[in-house]
Amino acid sequence: MNVERVALVGLRSRARIAPFRLHRPSTIEDALEVMASAEPGTAAFMAGGIDLIGGMKAGYSPADVIHIARVEALRRIDEHDGTLRIGACATHRDIAESELIRARAPAVARCWRQLANPRVRCKGTVGGNVMARQSGYDATLMLMAADAKASVVASEGHCVDSSIAEAAMLQGLLTSIHVPEPGTLQLRVDRSLYPALVVVVGFRQSKDVVTRLHAAVGGAQCQAYSAPLDVQEPVTCADLAANAQALARAFVSRLPAPGDDWRASGAYRTRMAAVLLERLLAQEGRASC
Amino acid sequence: MLMSLPALIEVACSLNGRQRNLTVPPHRVLADVLRDELGLKGCKVACDAAVCGACTVLVDGAPTAACSTFAFEVNGAEVTTIEGLGEPAAPHLLQQVFLERDAFQCGFCTPGMILTVEALLREHPNPDEATIREWLSGNTCRCTGYQMIVEAVQAAAAAIRVRDAAREIDA
Numbered sequence: 360m361n362v363e364r365v366a367l368v369g370l371r372s373r374a375r376i377a378p379f380r381l382h383r384p385s386t387i388e389d390a391l392e393v394m395a396s397a398e399p400g401t402a403a404f405m406a407g408g409i410d411l412i413g414g415m416k417a418g419y420s421p422a423d424v425i426h427i428a429r430v431e432a433l434r435r436i437d438e439h440d441g442t443l444r445i446g447a448c449a450t451h452r453d454i455a456e457s458e459l460i461r462a463r464a465p466a467v468a469r470c471w472r473q474l475a476n477p478r479v480r481c482k483g484t485v486g487g488n489v490m491a492r493q494s495g496y497d498a499t500l501m502l503m504a505a506d507a508k509a510s511v512v513a514s515e516g517h518c519v520d521s522s523i524a525e526a527a528m529l530q531g532l533l534t535s536i537h538v539p540e541p542g543t544l545q546l547r548v549d550r551s552l553y554p555a556l557v558v559v560v561g562f563r564q565s566k567d568v569v570t571r572l573h574a575a576v577g578g579a580q581c582q583a584y585s586a587p588l589d590v591q592e593p594v595t596c597a598d599l600a601a602n603a604q605a606l607a608r609a610f611v612s613r614l615p616a617p618g619d620d621w622r623a624s625g626a627y628r629t630r631m632a633a634v635l636l637e638r639l640l641a642q643e644g645r646a647s648c
Numbered sequence: 649m650l651m652s653l654p655a656l657i658e659v660a661c662s663l664n665g666r667q668r669n670l671t672v673p674p675h676r677v678l679a680d681v682l683r684d685e686l687g688l689k690g691c692k693v694a695c696d697a698a699v700c701g702a703c704t705v706l707v708d709g710a711p712t713a714a715c716s717t718f719a720f721e722v723n724g725a726e727v728t729t730i731e732g733l734g735e736p737a738a739p740h741l742l743q744q745v746f747l748e749r750d751a752f753q754c755g756f757c758t759p760g761m762i763l764t765v766e767a768l769l770r771e772h773p774n775p776d777e778a779t780i781r782e783w784l785s786g787n788t789c790r791c792t793g794y795q796m797i798v799e800a801v802q803a804a805a806a807a808i809r810v811r812d813a814a815r816e817i818d819a
Contacts, residue, residue, distance in 0.1 A: 381657065381674035412717075452710075477764065478701065
């Protein structure tokens with residue numbers, strides 16, 4: 360690299376990506392074996408790699424990169440005991456185009472078709488989205504609102520089931536995401552203030568009765584937060600539309616206080632979280648009635 | 649323990665229809681290999697963050713940010729850059745339509761735009777305006793305001809349909 364180029368590199372650049380040892384395992388067991396034999400904290404799993412490479416351009420320098428995108432077992436999408444299982448290395452496009460998901464969880468397929476842009480959908484993976492720990496990533500928020508769970512295999516080989524939020528904190532390999540009762544799931548997403556704020560609501564419906572409501576809010580300077588909404592079950596769709604404001608305000612009152620940045624103040628984010636959530640609830644109530 | 653791979657790795661891929669065997673360090677991104685080692689300067693790098701779309705190439709037909717893809721990832725894949733689509737003497741239909749419709753000004757974003765549109769039209773031969781705009785949402789143009797590009801895509805889609813219908817009649 361010549362002097363002129365170094366001067367242009369700045370704080371974040373592909374020219375800053377440090378050399379690493381590349382491993383290309385073909386099974387989950389091999390991937391875990393490589394991770395277990397690496398110095399703690401010096402190896403990274405790579406699936407689509409968009410966030411990992413972004414981090415490496417900013418100075419993150421794992422000594423070992425374990426490329427797992429072609430581990431077939433991590434790309435599988437199937438249904439087991441009424442739960443949809445999505446392999447962590449399934450790309451967003453795989454999810455949007457999966458015949459099983461389109462048939463059994465049309466709301467998931469529809470939302471994933473609208474995720475980010477085609478380039479990200481083709482390369483980005485659902486597991487990478489979760490493990491990136493970016494609170495504004497809408498795939499992670501949609502999974503939270505869908506009551507999804509994550510399976511993580513620790514280096515010792517035992518499997519841990521966790522919430523989506525906890526999965527990114529666990530040491531191990533995220534292998535799959537589980538969406539319960541996919542057929543009853545409806546998802547509504549408001550990205551109109553992205554990246555400052557993203558609001559998602561997951562509904563479980565039976566005819567015109569909502570049996571479960573779960574919301575998730577995230578964004579820049581917002582800690583991702585998800586929780587069930589306070590409803591007396593069952594709620595009719597008319598009740599949902601009529602009580603949208605109260606439900607939204609009660610949910611937002613529990614949000615961790617968002618921070619300020621150049622996009623918006625924390626107070627504005629909180630206010631708009633209530634407005635967007637109320638809107639989504641009212642829309643769903645009216646649509647279902 | 650698995651043996652780590654050597655410092656340089658072999659990458660065999662089809663590049664613009666021609667089989668290539670490359671030897672690259674694992675940390676080298678595809679954009680640098682294309683531009684600096686193979687002279688394919690149509691792959692532009694602007695944001696270097698997989699956001700602007702200037703570095704878009706097609707990997708197995710899928711639009712891909714070459715600035716955020718390691719070269720080793722295309723091992724066994726079919727890679728298409730703007731140079732593989734057409735050439736000045738014989739431009740691809742999309743390139744021709746972009747020229748005729750003035751769908752660019754400075755031209756920096758145009759290779760990425762055209763490759764994204766190529767992928768779009770393979771998937772949606774008759775896209776509506778919303779679909780076109782959604783597909784182009786990952787490609788930033790600071791000159792045109794996008795309207796001319798959207799019109800060019802619509803014109804290209806129509807031209808492809810006419811061409812394909814003519815081929816069917818001939819057949």
